[in-house]
Amino acid sequence: MTDTRTEHVRTEHIRTERRGALGVITLDRQEALNALTHDMVRAMADALRSWRSDDAVERVLITGAGERALCAGGDVVTLARDVAETGGVGGGAFWRDEYALNAMIARYPKPVIALQHGIVLGGGVGISGHASHRIATDSTRIGFPEVTIGFVPDVGATWLLTRVPAGAPGAELGTRAALSGEHFGPADAVLLGLSDVVVAQSRIAELVERLETEDADAAIAAVAVAPQAAVSTDGRLAGEQALIDAAFVGDDAAAIVARLEASGPEGAGVAATIAKRSPLAVAVTLEALRRARGLGSLEQALATEYRVSRNVSLLPDFAEGIRAQLIDKDRAPRWQPASLSQVTPAMVEACFAPAPEGDLRLPEGDLRLPEGGPLPQPTSSKETA
Template sequence: MTEPTLSATASASASAPPAEHVRVERRGALGVIVLDRQRALNALTHAMVRDVADALRTLAADDEVECVAITGAGERALCAGGDVVSLRDDVQSNGGRGAARFWRDEYAMNAAIARFPKPVVAIQHGIVLGGGVGISGHASHRVATGSTRIGFPEVTIGFVPDVGATWLLTRRSGELGTRAALTGDHFGAADAIALGLSDAHVPDDRLPELLALLETTHPDDAIARLATAPPAGTLQASRPLIDHAFAGDDPALIVARLRAAGDEGVAMAGTIAERSPFAVAVTLAALRRARRMGSLEEALVQEFRVSRHVSLAPDFAEGVRAQLVDKDRRPRWRPASLAGVTPAMVEACFAPVPEGDLALPTRSQQEERA
């Protein structure tokens, strides 16, 4: 696997034996969960998701552990998502039933991180895409670095942002999250903070020092000692354009506004035009619905429905083919343009699925268990 990109892409039929690619370490009062599948940029398999969930339960119950850190082995990535080819294979050969089981476990893990009873520090170094955001973006303390490249590139393969992305990208006012989701672009530390995906920037060469401090120091204090201002990003400077152009529920109108907004807008419109029109339309609808929701769990339940439906649509198999199988980078989208995506097509993606909705414990239930 040379190009892992997405969370929903994590392998539905993982072959790795338990704990082969997840290490759990105790360092003083710090518990460390290390994703260690470096040849695949620490991309998640189903077995890895289960191992992380098991580790979280163990560390939550250990009274000597006061804080948990999540990091990725090597210098290249925290987690680049997963193997979209395996997911596509499961959809084509098994109707996506294995993928559905994966999503149930992954989304439950995402929620468990968000509701973890102790501080969780996620080290977002290197590539952090799709599922990499899912395993880090819901942590209580999210640390970006100089090497961070973070984003949700799902629309490039005919899929939709998941792992709680619709929740994360809609918590702040304005349309920066919409811009990130509809273009599928990747961002550095400053933009990750602006998007609400990260909280602070710590230089890569100070990460060992940060982990050492966390063994004895509350993460608020440890991060404050080492955090620096990140290199300037691009989103805040473009915010007036983004907030105007990406407003509303009509993706075609968004593209029209961008095309009328000068060179920067034209460039973003061109990027969106290369993405799956169906995925862009469904993504926008999912973001708008998630903005009105009251909890991450609600958003994950919606994302489970959407992921199941969209994975069975033609564009997902075609997008993976074009990007990762044949690698011709010339997907033949169906429909070929936003004009061909009907409201009924979009609405169908939010309907119940045959195997039933994702079931997650409520916040009060999780607090009682803790």
């Protein structure tokens, strides 16, 4: 086969190239499991912007270098340091551009295929879960671990996890994933609505080669398998669905935990997991999910998430969670408050207040990052998200 690779560009941690009719964006920060920095976000946006009007590029592939991860999320250690040094000004700029990138991917005029191989957490879902074609593999471990570090699921997670109408079967699977902060395999990724199909890792190279010349739907259909055929087990959420839908209803996180504890050993195990997370982050996450279910677009959800991200990042639990999980690694965070029973409605509501430097506003149409800096500030911070 003739080598059609052209226009190869490399910036720090991002490689872009064209292979036939396929534009390829490769995250290459393997020492950090391809975790996103601000420069990486902007480089990805630059590539998407350049290809949207390039007729030679018919579809785009997002993947990660190495075998371990597509992307383990954002560089939260750097974000926590920024909060301590600047009050989160740099973090705010990062989130503005990251969320704009998430929305750009969702509304991109050409097919975007995301290979969700290996670890795909937080921000990794943000650059893959909004793609038009989301490919899990037998190595996929996907999830939103934010409550583990005193933070909240963002990057459009509240939108992705609430697309099943309240009361319908499976409506609370996303709630369970967000409040527990656990990782899930490929079958559960599809059930959660974070992935579309599964392709065995052994056929990924074939898929990429097909995408150079074939329509995305046809290329994927040629290699995709049922989720159960790609892994040794069928996943766990399908078997828990009735329990989850019964236990995770309502707006009271403490009541959810109580129902789980009373439901038997399986539910008690999930309750014990949630009890280890930041109580305030759990309560705020639940409220964010409930609000997202009533919103009309991904952009509205991202605007609300921006408020929550900025406000929660300024609270003690964010720094403490990162210390316990990623710096000292003693896995013994001292949460404030220490239990769900101590979380008040006022504490939760405060996290939805306008962001310190003004709210995020994303157009629901031609989405792109501006050439010379982060998204412009709104004229008022009093508009509702």
